[in-house]
Amino acid sequence: MNHPIKKFVAVALAAGALAVAASAIAQQAPKPEKLITWRQSAFQVVGWSFGRVKANVEGQYNKDEVVKAANVIAAVSNSSLSTLFAPGTETGKGTHETAAKPEVFKDTEKFAEAFGNFKRESNELAKVAATGDAAAVKEQFGKVGRTCKGCHDDFKAKE
Amino acid sequence: MNHPIKKFVAVALAAGALAVAASAIAQQAPKPEKLITWRQSAFQVVGWSFGRVKANVEGQYNKDEVVKAANVIAAVSNSSLSTLFAPGTETGKGTHETAAKPEVFKDTEKFAEAFGNFKRESNELAKVAATGDAAAVKEQFGKVGRTCKGCHDDFKAKE
Numbered sequence: 001m002n003h004p005i006k007k008f009v010a011v012a013l014a015a016g017a018l019a020v021a022a023s024a025i026a027q028q029a030p031k032p033e034k035l036i037t038w039r040q041s042a043f044q045v046v047g048w049s050f051g052r053v054k055a056n057v058e059g060q061y062n063k064d065e066v067v068k069a070a071n072v073i074a075a076v077s078n079s080s081l082s083t084l085f086a087p088g089t090e091t092g093k094g095t096h097e098t099a100a101k102p103e104v105f106k107d108t109e110k111f112a113e114a115f116g117n118f119k120r121e122s123n124e125l126a127k128v129a130a131t132g133d134a135a136a137v138k139e140q141f142g143k144v145g146r147t148c149k150g151c152h153d154d155f156k157a158k159e
Numbered sequence: 160m161n162h163p164i165k166k167f168v169a170v171a172l173a174a175g176a177l178a179v180a181a182s183a184i185a186q187q188a189p190k191p192e193k194l195i196t197w198r199q200s201a202f203q204v205v206g207w208s209f210g211r212v213k214a215n216v217e218g219q220y221n222k223d224e225v226v227k228a229a230n231v232i233a234a235v236s237n238s239s240l241s242t243l244f245a246p247g248t249e250t251g252k253g254t255h256e257t258a259a260k261p262e263v264f265k266d267t268e269k270f271a272e273a274f275g276n277f278k279r280e281s282n283e284l285a286k287v288a289a290t291g292d293a294a295a296v297k298e299q300f301g302k303v304g305r306t307c308k309g310c311h312d313d314f315k316a317k318e
Contacts, residue, residue, distance in 0.1 A: 018218040037203060038203060038207040039253075040200070040254075041201075041204050042207070044197060045197070045200050057208070068237055068238045071237065072231075074234075075230040075231045075233070075234035076204065076234075078230065079227045079228065079229050080224070080227060095196075095200075095255070096255035109201070131196065146246065
């Protein structure tokens with residue numbers, strides 16, 4: 001391997017392998033803008049579904065509608081949303097400028113706890129929705145709403 | 160009721176009642192831009208989750224990750240997405256200009272059928288994901304992908 005040409009070939013091959021590996025990593029890791037778009041979209045979908053539950057508990061109650069909406073909130077809350085707040089996404093634009101406060105990335109333990117609360121109450125809402133008990137849904141809906149507000153107060157800037 | 164003042168009062172009260180009713184309807188019906196934002200967000204969330212299933216069937220397979228992502232796709236597919244394509248949302252901007260083709264609003268029967276296919280295959284994907292059978296998930300994932308493509312070909316403009 002001491003022959004200059006052999007050495008050149010070995011270095012060239014190693015560089016090629018590195019380039020392929022870097023490209024594979026680049027494919028796997030979505031850009032920060034994409035992560036921000038996904039998290040903003042996920043919260044839009046939660047907001048849409050939350051509004052549907054609200055309309056039902058405040059107006060004409062339709063069990064199927066509530067089940068559908070509650071299942072979306074629960075499924076999204078279960079779906080590792082915190083991975084969308086990866087390092088590198090502290091600032092930037094998805095569908096619009098991120099409203100995540102610096103605390104999201106600094107106080108990750110408290111943020112995880114706030115997410116855990118949302119997840120727990122959302123899954124409970126989906127369970128209660130399946131029973132069709134409108135009064136119980138209304139009460140549990142309030143609990144979910146408080147986890148939203150709690151997290152927004154600490155981790156989301158006013159928009 | 161034939162006295163002019165009584166008549167005036169009756170008309171004024173009726174007009175007031177109408178205004179209140181109109182206001183209540185306006186509160187209930189989200190603006191077209193909001194409906195477009197929600198549908199665009201829902202498809203972003205589906206795309207995010209679809210990509211997660213893809214990464215698992217093409218790389219290291221993690222059952223829990225696939226279950227979470229598949230449950231999101233199924234829940235969103237079950238969630239009356241077609242109501243977000245209400246009349247009045249043929250054009251306009253949500254997070255960006257809508258890419259819905261005019262056919263969405265003209266050929267509603269075919270659009271509903273395309274959505275039904277997506278819903279059916281997505282719910283099947285969630286079922287298969289729960290078994291943890293990676294090969295079966297890969298096959299079912301392909302079926303879901305074809306329902307996406309089929310609908311996009313007919314109903315979504317190139318962006």
